[in-house]
Amino acid sequence: AQRVTQPEKLLSVFKGAPVELKCNYSYSGSPELFWYVQYSRQRLQLLLRHISRESIKGFTADLNKGETSFHLKKPFAQEEDSAMYYCALSQGGYQKVTFGTGTKLQVIP
């Protein structure tokens, strides 16, 4: 069975500090991985997906198949980055997606 693990419930960083939100997965097939973000009182929205290798709002994530990780990184945190972040894995087919438990990022001014 597929599983997504986000080991940190809360991550607090100072403004301007680097950010790394950890995500590890277990899946026997070829994974499709995503990061979703939920700002306060808003709907979840797709932040980025590994296949597009894009950078959104300064965030990047690299799929490391050897370490089965998909960590989300940003070199300099901003206050508006404070939100809940979910790592997610798609098993293809019906596009059913499994989510991690989420990490709350708190950027301290």
Place this chain on the structure above:
Amino acid sequence: DAGITQSPRHKVTETGTPVTLRCHQTENHRYMYWYRQDPGHGLRLIHYSYGVKDTDKGEVSDGYSVSRSKTEDFLLTLESATSSQTSVYFCAISDLAGTDGGYTFGSGTRLTVV
């Protein structure tokens, strides 16, 4: 707008009563999903649909049923609400064709069972 709406946005109901939540989309997407969001559990899949009248169970389907009689509507019913079903419920849609698997989410329904 994202083309997906959920109703109601908030609901308080009593234990033992049936409750129906509605998800409506204007994107003509084939796939629709119901998740619940709980602290410490993240999002867990309740049921999903891969077409009109085609539905299947997710990992936490006990106590829930769904129906999809039209492409645009996906209903989630709590047959007899319990306090453990107090949660925030999110609907999501996706269109496999021509996409890379990302979901579009609704704004959520906050359900409280007292």
